[in-house]
Amino acid sequence: MxxxxxxxxxxxxxxxxxxxxxxxxxxxxxxxxxxxxxxxxxxxxxxxxxxxxYPAYIRSIWNTLGVAAARAAIGTVLIAVTALVALRSSFPWRRPLEFLVLYPRAIPGLLVGMGVLWATAWLPIISWMQNSIAILIFAFLMRHLPTGYGSSSRSWCR
Structure with a gap:
């Protein structure tokens, strides 16, 4: 340089x-x-x-750190498994899996957030996330999954 x-x-x-x-x-x-x-x-x-x-401020700081730690741990495992399956396996649907992981990047963040809101409001399978921190972890995971997959897939394809 x-x-x-x-x-x-x-x-x-x-x-x-x-x-x-x-x-x-x-x-x-x-x-x-x-x-x-x-x-x-x-x-x-x-x-x-x-x-x-103020206890509310302290709780919000701990909630922020907890959401960040949970998202990092879950996201790392999810991205590693997804990249491993999509890039190194003979799984028949590995190519659609790659597009599924990269799909949230094609949608603006506001629409992803609204989609998560409406999905938790209307779908019974994920309605348990209402009024919990889990919805934030899920939304952040969904939003940043393509970025993590993109960076890990570049390093694994070399």
Whole structure:
């Protein structure tokens, strides 16, 4: 990689990731973030004290982490099994399985979300997901399954 390419990559990472995330972190530890006020004079932990004083906020943080962990674990297993069957087996329906896994990418995310909502409202086989976190895990799995399959199938076909 040439020096100019590294400089462009470094500038891109700085302006799109480091600067933005740094600003969010700095704002979370201050009462007000302004170029006219010295940063060290407005540093506080009050924002975090407020968040951690309400049980609903703590529960939402744990629910978010639980949904992410469950989706990652289930999605990894599902993608690995699907890629294994579609790319390395002699299963007769392996080609339609590949199209079935890639199908949610062809549909806009809003329609996928509405489809999951209506499916859980009208289909008795998955109506148990109503009013539970399982519906979020299912929707996120369905939405990101094509991305995981696409990245794993590229690495397995080499």
């Amino acid at each position: 040439a020096l100019a390419d590294r400089a462009y990559l470094g500038a891109y990472l700085f302006f799109t990731v480091i600067l933005l995330v740094g600003g969010l972190i700095a704002r979370s530890f201050t009462a007000v973030l302004s170029p006219f006020v010295p940063l060290w004079s407005v540093l506080t932990l009050e924002n975090y004290e407020i968040i951690f004083s």
